[in-house]
Structure formats: structure tokens, C-alpha cells
Amino acid sequence: MNLAVIDAHSYQREIIDKAIDDLFGQLGGITNIVPQGKRVYLKVNLVRDMAPDKCGTTHPEIVRAVASKLIKECNATVTVGDSSGGAYTKNYMSTVYRTCKMDWACEQSGAQLNMDFDYCRQDINGQRIKLLDITNSYNNADVVINIGKLKSHSFTGYTGAVKNLFGLVPGLVKVEMHSRYPSIDQFVDCLIDIERFASAKILLHIIDAVMGMEGQGPTNGNPRFMGKIIASPNAYLADCAGVSLFDNPLSMPLLKRAVERDIIPQDYTTMTDFDFDTLKSSYIADFDSVVVLPTTFLNMPRWMAKLLKNNLSPRVQPDHKICRGCNKCVTHCPAKAMTLVNHKATVTQKKCIRCYCCQELCPFNAIKMKKPIVYRVVRGLSHTKNKKDD
Secondary structure, three states: OEEEEEOOOOOOOOHHHOOOOHHHOOOHHHHHHOOOOEEEEEEEEEOOOOOHHHOOOOOHHHHHHHHHHHHHHHHOOEEEEEEOOOOOOOHHHHHHHHOOHHHHHHHHOOOOEOOOOOEEEOOOOOOOOEEEEEHHHHHOEEEEEEEEEEEEEEEOOOEEOOHHHHHHHOOOHHHHHHHHHHOOHHHHHHHHHHHHOOOOOEEEEEEEEEEEEEEOOOOOOOEEEEEEEEEOOOHHHHHHHHHHHOOOOHHHHHHHHHHHOOOOOOHHHOOOOOHHHHHHHOOHHHOOOOHHHHHHOOOHHHHHHHHHHHHOOOOOOOOOOOOHHHHHHHHHHOOEEEEEEOEEEEEOOOOOOOHHHHHHHHOOHHHHHHOOOOHHHHHHHHHHHHHHHO
């Protein structure tokens, strides 16, 4: 079987250990996936410094369980890491590791934290990207296991396996990419290009969907119980299974684009002998999902395309009652649309490209989304359609 979806109703150690054992068992055994004695990089989701109970990062119990099996059964040297949205430096990432309890996961399993924060330019040779900086944590590994987190995402609609590989791009280089590829159509092509390059080393994609996130993800949404751990050697198949828990996978621009690029078939269920119908009983009908609409409008005057984009995507709206003037949104805004005025975040709407980096990285949940009336109507119609389809 090339797709496993395992039930797990909590992060208690005994439950996670059994779920990870069952997961690898359904996939043919961990020793049939990972060769003996390899340097394995566990690429986790550490979008920023968030405690595990916020459900925005890969849970440390899953990291511990996977790392322990790799060390005990595959005689592997395991390194755990990510490049978060902020600076890719020892000081910043040490704070992220500590807050997300990755240091604990390594202590418990015998793995080590990545402390190599260098990177080098790689020939991606993608449709959108040709050359890109990639972290040495990936470059120096023999093989990689990608452990993502299932979440809603204000820009891409969801985060799972494919989107998690954006963390192979070091720190603030990600900001530059958002600036160069501001539309969702361009950006998902970049994500696919990165996945196509990285797949040469990736043996398995695991998605932590025990507790997911809904609403204003990937960091400022609300935790939502989903009760699953998903795994596949194919990142898109894992994502299709994850999104199937709350939405139609092909409503997501990334997965739709993967079909257009002939990476997965329109009927993705034919890629596996896993029965997707078994997920219907776990479908979350009232999941607070994000409707993502295309922002590339071909053969239109620029003014018309801009008007449509402004009315089809939520606007950034800082809440000055919550904002503490930490300056993170200003530092990480690709379009330089954010400024501090009287120690409060302020956005220049004409400059904003709606990438939502500010919302993703704000540690105080001070960046809110104002949803235009057209967006709300489309979102309502989308939810109605999903319920009819079910």
C-alpha cells in the first residue's frame, strides 16, 4: 500500500507509538522504506515559535516516535529541523526549537537538532524556478522524511506535505519568493517546483492531523480535532487524503495545478489501493476552511485584474488593540506594505500583495482578515456546494 491513514485520538505516548507502528506496518515496514545506516533529515513544520498545544507545528510526540524507530530499527543518524518564517540563524531557530519542544523530542529519541544554518544555490530546473537557495540540512542528508502539519492556510488554502517543503528555502529568502511570485497561481507552481526537486531524497511524507488547525491558519487559526496520521511516499497523495477530511482536494489551487502539470491524475484515487470512501465518515462538514480563488486574470486590463483581486481575497487589517509593535510584520513583508505608525502595525493596501506573511508570523494574532462581500458570497456558495456533494 502506498497510502496509510491511521486513527489517533490524542498525542499520548502509547497512542502515538501504536499509530506510528501501524503506519509503517501498512506501508510495508520501516526497514523496507529507509535503508540501514543512513543520515536521515526529519523535515518538520516549525512555521514559528509556537507551543505544541497551539496546533500550528508538528507535534513533538510524533517526531519522537518516528525518530526513535529510525534509530532503533534502521541504525540511522537522525537530524530534526526546519527553516521557519523568520531569520535562519542559530539564535532564532534555537528559540523555535525550544518553544516547539523539538529539543525534547530529540532528547527522548536520541536524534539531534539541525544546527547547520548554511545553504547553497541549487539547480531546481522547475517550470517557474531555475535556481534556488536550499538549506544544507537537506543538502547534507542521505534521505529525508517530511513530517508536515494539516492546517488551513490564508494564502494557499491548506498546508500539508507539499507546502511544508517550502521550509527547505532558508529564512528570509522565502520573503523574496513571495515578492517575485505574488499570485497564488505563480506561488503554487513554485511549491511544486520545490517538491519535484526535493523528491529525489524524500522517502516518505507524514502529515500530523491528530489536531489540525482551521480558520486563519497557518498560525492564527483555531485547533480542530481530526484524529488522523497520514503517510505516503507521494506528497500529493498524502495531501489529497488530508484535504479530503474537510474539503474537495481539487478545490485547492496547489492540487489542481498538480493535475494540470500531469503530476497526479484528475481521479487521484486511482493512484492507490487505499479506499478514499473510508474517509467520508471522518469528514468535518463545519470545518472553517479558506476559499482560495485564482488571482491571475489573463487578457484583462491591469486595472480590472486588480479590482477583481481586491474583491476576491481578504484584506489585511491589523488590530491596534492587540498589536505590540514588535516589527515582525514590517520585517517580513515582501511588498514593503507594512509600517509602524505610533508603534502600531499599519498596512498600505495599494502595496499589499495578499500573501499574508504578516498574519502567518505575527506572534500576537494581531493581523486580522477583512473579507470583502464578494469573497463572503463565494465562500458561502462553496460551503453549500460541498455539503450537497457530500
